[in-house]
Amino acid sequence: MGEFARKYSIGNTDELLKLLNKAYADEWIAYFYYQTGAALLKSLNGKITADQLTEMAEDEEEHRKQLCERIVELGGKPVSEWDEISKQANYPKITYPISETDWQGFLRAVLDAERGAIEVYEKLVEFLRQGNGDPVTFHVIRHILQEEMGHEEEIETLLGI
Numbered sequence: 001m002g003e004f005a006r007k008y009s010i011g012n013t014d015e016l017l018k019l020l021n022k023a024y025a026d027e028w029i030a031y032f033y034y035q036t037g038a039a040l041l042k043s044l045n046g047k048i049t050a051d052q053l054t055e056m057a058e059d060e061e062e063h064r065k066q067l068c069e070r071i072v073e074l075g076g077k078p079v080s081e082w083d084e085i086s087k088q089a090n091y092p093k094i095t096y097p098i099s100e101t102d103w104q105g106f107l108r109a110v111l112d113a114e115r116g117a118i119e120v121y122e123k124l125v126e127f128l129r130q131g132n133g134d135p136v137t138f139h140v141i142r143h144i145l146q147e148e149m150g151h152e153e154e155i156e157t158l159l160g161i
């Protein structure tokens with residue numbers, strides 16, 4: 001961490017790094033399940049859903065990278081063992097329907113995951129507001145939160161809810 005970063009970083013950095021790492025693990029999980037879901041889906045509506053999942057997976061990968069960068073900039077270490085990813089994640093699993101034509105079921109599973117992500121980032125925003133962290137981390141988290149809310153809305157639109 002550089003001099004300026006140290007100056008602006010306040011509060012409980014260990015807890016912040018822990019929360020950032022848990023969110024980082026969630027982003028890996030989301031990327032994995034969204035790409036897997038896109039590969040499994042069948043039928044015409046399934047293909048439309050698959051395109052949406054692929055697009056969202058790319059956003060999750062972007063979030064993962066942003067969190068990784070921030071963890072390192074703050075002097076932390078991103079989760080570096082694959083086994084630890086599912087252990088650290090707030091939401092380690094997305095359960096898809098058995099039928100690969102049940103695109104609505106896939107979307108509902110992803111909707112739950114997105115709502116979980118929104119909760120995680122809202123809690124992080126709250127933690128940062130309570131006098132922990134720094135303005136750069138706040139900016140990163142707020143940006144990700146905004147995108148997760150966008151994902152939720154896109155899925156709701158596809159589901160017609």
Ligand SMILES: [Fe+2]
Pocket residue numbers: 027030059060063064117144148
């Ligand atoms: Fe994300």
Ligand SMILES: [Fe+2]
Pocket residue numbers: 030056060114117147148151
């Ligand atoms: Fe998302």
